[in-house]
Amino acid sequence: MITMENIVRDGHPALREVAExxxxxxxxxxxxxxxxxxxxxKNSQDPVLAEQHQLRPGVGLAAPQININKRMIAIHAEDASGTLYSYALFNPKIISHSVEKSYLTSGEGCLSVDEAIPGYVPRYARIRVKATTLEGEEIDIRLKGFLAIVFQHEIDHLNGVMFYDHIDKENPFREPDNAVPIER
Structure with missing residues (x-):
């Protein structure tokens, strides 16, 4: 079972490598x-299990965050309508994206980053991802809104990129051009 002790923290070299x-x-x-x-x-979102195992709630995890240099991500999150999406994927790849951007008005957080880093993180508003499921099925999914942001955050981890790399250093709360704000 993975616990918070298995999550590598900001500054660990695994978070800056490109996963294989x-x-x-x-x-x-x-x-x-x-x-x-x-x-x-899933356990991190269950209040009883999260407290029992001292887990910080999360909606996604990438293999580099547990010091495994492989292109694997796990996402368990709801879209704006409350529909739950649960994915455990090998080799996820963004194959197309919108010109339009989006960002979370609350900013982004990360299980590997213990402190809050304020600022807007510009992301593509819509993306298309190809990947292989845990069961070996090839999938092609279209994502928008919060789910598109979560996928981009986790896929960034596979490329050695942290969410705060996208924040405007001079003006962290400058609204990205051509971007839709997403409340969460």
Whole structure:
């Protein structure tokens, strides 16, 4: 079981490396790691389990955050209508995106970053992602709004990019051009 002790913190070199593709079909070890990642994200959102295991609530986790240099992400989040989306994915790749941007008005947080880093993080408003599920199925999904932001945050981790790298250093709360604010 993954716990907060397994999450590497800001400054750890694993967070700045570009993760390697998972050779498919994935090995049993990789499948187990990815299954534990999605279990962690789900558990972190359960108030009883989160308190019991001292988990910070999260909506996503990327393998580099647990010091595994592989292109694997786990996401368990609701869209604006309250529909729950749960994904455990190998080799996710953004294959297209909108010109229009979006950003969370509350800013972004990260399980690997203990302090709040204020500022707007510009993201694409809509993205299309191809990936392979834990069960080995190839999927092609279109995402918008909050889910698109979560996916971009986790895929950034696979490329050694942290959310605060996108924040305007001179003016952290400057609204990004051509961007839709998303309340969360």
């Amino acid at each position: 593709n998972v050779q498919l079909p994935a090995s049993d070890t990789e499948k187990k790691q990815l299954a534990e990642m999605i279990e962690f994200v």
